[in-house]
Amino acid sequence: MSTMNHAQGTIEERPLARRRPGVVLLVYAFRLVAAFLLAWPFALTLGGAVSGYPRGDAVLFDQGGLLLLEALRRSSGGLRPATASTLLLLVLVSFLGLLPLAALLGALGAKGRVAARDLGAWALRPLGTFSLLLGAAALVEALLGGVLIAIGNAVARRETIDLRAADQVRIGFVAAAIVLVLLVSVFHDIARAAAVRGELGMRASIKRAFEAVRSAPLALLAGWSWRAALGAVLLGAAVVLGSRIGVERKAQVFAAFLVHQASVLAVLFLRASWLASAIRHVDRVLPRQRLGAPLGQAELPSQTPTTNEPVVPASLPASPADDDAEPPAPIDALVETPAENPAKHPAKHPAKHPSTEAPNLLPVPADEKVVAEERLDA
Structure with missing residues (x-):
């Protein structure tokens, strides 16, 4: 044809x-x-x-x-x-x-x-x-x-x-x-x-x-x-x-x-x-x-993403130990260090599994962890 x-x-x-x-x-x-x-x-x-x-x-x-x-x-x-x-x-x-x-x-x-x-x-x-x-x-x-x-x-x-x-x-x-x-x-x-x-x-x-x-x-x-x-x-x-x-x-x-x-x-x-x-x-x-x-009547291609990049979670789940915990903070707040805003980072938030940890989070130094625990005890 x-x-x-x-x-x-x-x-x-x-x-x-x-x-x-x-x-x-x-x-x-x-x-x-x-x-x-x-x-x-x-x-x-x-x-x-x-x-x-x-x-x-x-x-x-x-x-x-x-x-x-x-x-x-x-x-x-x-x-x-x-x-x-x-x-x-x-x-x-x-x-x-x-x-x-x-x-x-x-x-x-x-x-x-x-x-x-x-x-x-x-x-x-x-x-x-x-x-x-x-x-x-x-x-x-x-x-x-x-x-x-x-x-x-x-x-x-x-x-x-x-x-x-x-x-x-x-x-x-x-x-x-x-x-x-x-x-x-x-x-x-x-x-x-x-x-x-x-x-x-x-x-x-x-x-x-x-x-x-x-x-x-x-x-x-x-x-x-x-x-x-x-x-x-x-x-x-x-x-x-x-x-x-x-x-x-x-x-x-x-x-x-x-x-x-x-x-x-x-x-x-x-x-x-x-x-x-x-x-x-x-x-x-x-x-x-x-x-x-016409193009509008043809079958559309699949919308499944083909990228292999990891998906960044929107927020971290709250710790099950804190009953009166506040709603999860945005991801921008999670990447802050305790030195910048220590009130937003309590020390006692144990993770249930390594997969629940937020990607690219900065590690908290050990001495700052101790200071934060002393403030909570006081």
């Missing part, structure tokens, strides 16, 4: 996605360019296979998909290197996509206008933590999903299960693996929000994410679920509407493209809304100092 967020009054207490439409559009632009780069090798390969047809690549979308399958068969030699290069590009885009994501999280948690240098600082600061979180999440998702699918296949291969039941078992375990992977991704988003909001490392952000999940698990799950369900409905509606528009003419292709991209942008706003909700849940478990609280 940028140092801007540590200044007083720059922390957004209730982050909302609708307050950052420009940053959301910036993330959308990055994803659009990345999608074009990923699809370009396949578009060139399949486009070359159907370039001789009068309708061009529109024949790939005819009912039955016969020409699509034929184009894939004829382009199999060029699709293999295109697939390998696309996978490498996908890994690179996955890591580069952490930059706009971190900038979006930082902008959602800030108040007021956001400058370009602030976006750059938010994007670069947690890059190392985001990379470690991405690798750890991918490893956990692959292990958990692979284990569940392997268990489903092992159960489906039993002799006591028929083919129909075996397919149902496989589908059930695959669905469970997908749900588990989605839950890991939800936790991943919460850890990212903690890393940006509190400027935390990998282990500290995971710890804060566990605390946030433990404090409100149902609220987090409900907040993610309804947004994910609404996004799935919007994408499905765009696919159905785009197929009804058709691709016979260029105007229809462009209209279908606009419909699809509108649904993608709406889904991206829903994701930004979910990230803002994750930030609000993370704020409940982060210390106030991590959120840039």
